[in-house]
Amino acid sequence: MRQFTTVSILLAGLLAGCSSPSEDAAKAQKSAYEAQEEVARQRLKLVEQYQSCIKEAEGDKSKEEACQSFLNAAEALK
Secondary structure, X not given: OHHHHHHHXXXXXXXXXXXXXXXXXXXXXXXXXXXXXXXXXXXXXXXXXXXXXXXXXXXXHHHHHHHHHHHHHHHHOO
């Protein structure tokens, strides 16, 4: 009888420590949102760098072409 009680307590403790599938899904969803948010921030930063680069180029076509790399990188993050 004593062994049954001990085993029951251990099993109850193990089951209580396990997370449910819904908790796992919520954590995964949160991680996905955070990753999407980081990508959006990076894209915005690249677009801002592109705009700044274009302003500094002041119509110089070769410099504007060099700025295109910022815009291409932002597009690649879509």
